[in-house]
Amino acid sequence: MSLTDSSPAQIAQAAAVASRSLAVLSSDARNEALTAVHRALVQSKDLILSANAQDVELASKAAENGELSQSVLKRLDLGKKGKWEDMLQGILDVRDLDDPVGKVTMKTKLDDDLILERRSCPIGVLLIIFEARPEVIANITSLAIKSGNAAILKGGKESTESFKAISTVISKALKSTKVPRASIQLVITRESISDLLALDKYIDLVIPRGSNELVRSVKSQTSIPVLGHADGLCSIYIHADADPSMAVRIIVDAKLNYTAACNSVETLLVDEAVLETTLPQVASSLFEKGVSLRCDKLSKAALRRTLPRNQAAILQDASDTDYDTEFLDLILAIKTIPKTSSPTASVDLATTHINAHSSKHTDAILTSSESIADRFLNHVDSACVFWNTSTRMADGMRFGFGTEVGISTNKIHARGPVGLEGLMIYKYRVRGTGQVAGDYSEDGGRKWKHERLL
Amino acid sequence: MSLTDSSPAQIAQAAAVASRSLAVLSSDARNEALTAVHRALVQSKDLILSANAQDVELASKAAENGELSQSVLKRLDLGKKGKWEDMLQGILDVRDLDDPVGKVTMKTKLDDDLILERRSCPIGVLLIIFEARPEVIANITSLAIKSGNAAILKGGKESTESFKAISTVISKALKSTKVPRASIQLVITRESISDLLALDKYIDLVIPRGSNELVRSVKSQTSIPVLGHADGLCSIYIHADADPSMAVRIIVDAKLNYTAACNSVETLLVDEAVLETTLPQVASSLFEKGVSLRCDKLSKAALRRTLPRNQAAILQDASDTDYDTEFLDLILAIKTIPKTSSPTASVDLATTHINAHSSKHTDAILTSSESIADRFLNHVDSACVFWNTSTRMADGMRFGFGTEVGISTNKIHARGPVGLEGLMIYKYRVRGTGQVAGDYSEDGGRKWKHERLL
Known part of the structure; x- marks a missing residue:
């Protein structure tokens, strides 16, 4: 980790050079570096917490003056x-x-003594732009070193003192390891981002973690591939045969477990057949938690007709x-899937709505029928498609990836929660014994064996 | 396949809608459509060849007037x-x-009756821009239908009549199949590309196949991900212990098997120890085939000192x-890797040069030592890294992929020769029985099992 006065071009070039050494370090060398970083942070707790206290103090004043939200302040500490x-x-x-x-993810015998292998390798240099939470810098440093990628980090300005302290500690710790110093570099000024x-x-992938505006602004400014999600517009469809109490539990969780998260539900699609049975139970539970419902006519x-008068009175019309x-708020849009000639026709109406309106992040169906669920899971074109569980399950930790760099709504490279695997690419190795393309000419040349070994 | 007067936005939207139906067709339905397309083309041979003859006639006139190169003319027929x-x-x-x-490429038991699966699925809508070779339209149509992706095609204008004839035949053939008509659409006018x-x-991936200028121009115009290679600057490094006759065979093949191909060799790195032994044999063979050599001083x-006088006289200086x-031409740049303290230090000089100058396409080492080869294959950051074989091996057909949509020098999504796998992404499916995120709260909630089943 280095805190540097270098120009953006120097930073990026140094990262590219460092990435080549980092990419070929042994697993042990990368793990030992993480152990060293951990040890150094343990020993520097007081130093870092006092730097963090400065950030918190400054932010508290800004919050008092209304220049900073309480939620940002909370996340700083x-x-x-x-x-810690x-x-x-x-x-x-x-x-x-x-x-x-x-x-090794593929191995083919192209011919005798001519072996093709596809092997995973790091992407190279990542530019990661993230919010003010100070602990994220340690998290990203770990992911980068573990995956063999160099990283250039730019964090939210409210945590500047914390970032500086943590990066100084990490930088010193890395000196005693085989991980090159320029593998992890922190940039402080906002202006450097557009240059980078x-x-x-030099930079192979940009990962913006933060607001939708940040992601959109980054995408519009660069020809470097961007991994991230600009929106999380998730839907749940209640099919006619859904279990009512399960529907209540799942929808309440999906809206309220963490309302401001990208994987919380925003649109509820309800089969016409259960408008007066399951929906009122769901609606009542949501009302009790303070959720506003924006409904279509049906x-x-x-x-x-079914809710108590006080609840019925505050129903809103959906536009x-x-x-x-x-919404990322205590608001839920409700839309009726009208009666159709068959259950599959209903599920098709739901998936058509979702494919037209959702952000391809996470969408769920509640149904007792496996074939209906399969149809939904096949037809919905989203990174995560769920049957009888909450949209909130879309998460790297819950998926067992250990951690995540973010959730992608891209349709190439990595989709959904992105863990270490999403930070890898591969290369093709061929080991020959003198074979050349001309040996395999169409008229009378050698024949390819193309025997798949893996 | 439809030849349409629709606007670019209508074309792209129709492709997006069609892509959803195509994505969920059975394997049989997609294969039957390819059988139908094949049958229809067999039956329409005369029609198509006479349309093609019109293109060839027009192009011949253009070639006579010097408005079109002979090589384009050749590829039209x-x-x-x-x-055929x-x-x-x-x-x-x-x-x-x-x-x-x-x-299914991953399967995890998150908890009892809560199963995560990662399944391959089509990307969605591809925009493929390609050169004038008329047979490419049939090739891309096959790849798109087989992979379940909708495709919008724009081919080089010299083949317009051939493309129209082939697309009309394909369009009629698809009518009798389950593949939606808008799955494959041909656009004729160049202007529509910038709109698309x-x-x-609506469009998920752009694949430009053609000149470097085309790829660069496409990349600069779009925020849609682009799969392709702008350059193919491939190198071969002759290590001190390389077999001399193997070096001759491989380098001659890499330069001359198809000089204008992206995987032909452009730079030769030569260990100082073999400048007067192996290099002269390589140089003589290349001279005999008319290759110009641009050399550094050493x-x-x-x-x-070693070549016959007539050959020595025509050596050029490298800038x-x-x-x-x-170069894509009968020119090879030669650079000496100077003597170092150890064989690994030499290979490191070679890989440093390659990582700084190559286009990350394909680079090869010639050596008798497995450990030296491994060091090279690990350190070189290119899509394809070869040991004792020709750079010309970097090819989807040779790799056993059946076919390729192109060779990628991207560092995300797909790298090297891109076959059907490169046209796929995945989605995460979770099948639950009512579990919600709140069940797994940190204080006293259920514990994740995260048992990897695949």
């Missing part, structure tokens, strides 16, 4: 119970994951744009 | 021996490949830019 320990444990957790480097985004010669009419809105 | 039959056989070859759709490149809402001096140039 590394002294909060368990946060979680950050340190995270480094060891990443260290102890399987090494993603050098895995132009350096496609669902509103049904709820007015068309509500079905294209990521 | 579908009547050339074997070309190869085109038809290619459709059946793609049909008979393994179905790439729906493969703005439609990132290699030039060595060749002047710095020669090591960054994709």
Whole structure:
């Protein structure tokens, strides 16, 4: 980790050079570096927490003046119970994951003594732009070193003092390891980002973690591939045969477990057959938690007939744009899937709506029928498609990836929660014994064996 | 296949809608469509060849006037021996490949009755821009249908009549199949490309096949991911212990088997120890085939001492830019890797040069030592890294992929020769029985099992 006065081009070039050494380090060398980083952070707790206290103090004043939200302030504080320990444990957790480097994922005998292998390898140089949470720097450093990728980091300005302190500690710790110093570089000034985004010669992938505006702004500024999600507009479809109490539990969780998360539900599609049976139970539970419901005509009419008068009175009308809105708030848009000639026709109406309106992040169906569920899971074109579980399950930790760099709504490279695997690419190796292309000419040359060994 | 007067936005939207139906068709339905396309083309041979003859006639006039190169003219002619039959056989070859759709590539038991699966699925809508070779339209149609992706095609204008004839035949053939008509659409006018490149809402991936200028121009115009290679600057390094006769065979093949191909060799790195032994044999063989050699000082001096006078007289001096140039011509740049303290230090100089100058396409080492080869293959950051074989081996057909949509120098998604697998992404499916995120809260909730089943 280095905190540097270098120009963006120098930073990026140094990262590219360092990435080549890092890419060929042994698994042990990368793991030992993570152990060293962990040890150094443990020993520097007081130093880092006092730097963090400065950030918190400055941010508190800004929050008092209304210049900063309370939620940002809350996330800044590394002294909060368990946060420091979680950050340190995270480094060891990443260290102890399987090494993603050098895995052979294809092997073919092209001909005698001519063997093709596809092996996983690091991508190269990552540019990671993230929010103010100070513990993220340790998390990303671990992921980068474990995956053999160099990383250039730019964090939210509210955590500047914390980032500086942590990066100084990490930098010193890396000196005693085989990981090159320029593998992890912190940039402080916001201005350097637009310069870095132009350096496609050195930077292979940009990962913006933060607001939708940040992701969109990054995408519009660069020809470097961007991994991330600009939106999380997730839907749940209640099929006619869904279990009502399961529907209540799942939808309440999907809306309320973490309302501001990208994988919380924003649109509820309800089969007309259950408008007066399952929907009122769901609606009541949501009302109790303070959720506003924006309904289409059929669902509103049904709820007015079935809900207690005080609840029925506060139902809202949905506008068309509500079905294209990521509320990230205590608001849910409800749309009726009208009666059709068959259950599969209903599920097709739901999937058509979802493919037109969702952000291809996570969508779920609630149904007792496996064939209906399969049809939904096949037809919905989203990174995560769920049957009888909450959209909130879309998460690297829950998926067992150990950690994640983010959730991707891209349709190439990596989709959904992105763990270490998403930070890898591969290369093709061929080991020959003098064979040349001309040996295999069409008229009378040698024949390819193309025997798949793996 | 439809030839349409629709606007670019209508074309792209229709492709997006069609892609959803195509994505869920059975393997049989996609294969039957390819059989139908094959049959229809067989029956329409005369019609298509006479349309192609019109293109050839027009192009011949243009070539006579110097407005078109002879090489483009040559590639236009579908009547050339074997070309028609190869085109038809290619459709059946793609049909008979393994179905790439729906493969389960990861399976994890997250908890009891809560199963995560990662399954391959088509990307969605491809925009493929290609050169004038008329047979490519049948090849791409096969790849798109087999992989379950909708495709919008724009081919070089010299083949317009051939493309129209072939697309009309394919369109009629698809009518009797389950593949939606808008799955494959041909656009004729060049102007529509820039409009299509703005439609990132509908188009998921752009694949430009053609000149470097085309690829660069496409990349600069779009925020849609682009798969392709802008350059093919490939190198071969002759290590001190390389077998001399193998070096001659491989380098002659790599330069001359198809000089204008992206995987032909452009830079030769030669260990100082073999400047007067192996290099002269290589140089003589290349001279005999008409290759010009651009040498650095050491290699030039060595060749002047060892080559016959008539050959020594025509050696050229290399400039710095020669090591960054994709000649695609009978020219080879030669650079000496100077003596070092150890064989690994020499290979490190070679890999450092390659990582700084090559286009990350294909690079090869010639050596008798497995450990030296491994060091090279690990350190070189290119899509294809070869030991004792020709750079010309970097090819989807030779790799056993059946066919390729191109060779990628991207460092994300797909790298090297891209076959059907490169046209796939995946989605995560979770099948639950009512579990919600809140069940797994940190204080006293259920524990994740995260048992890897695949």
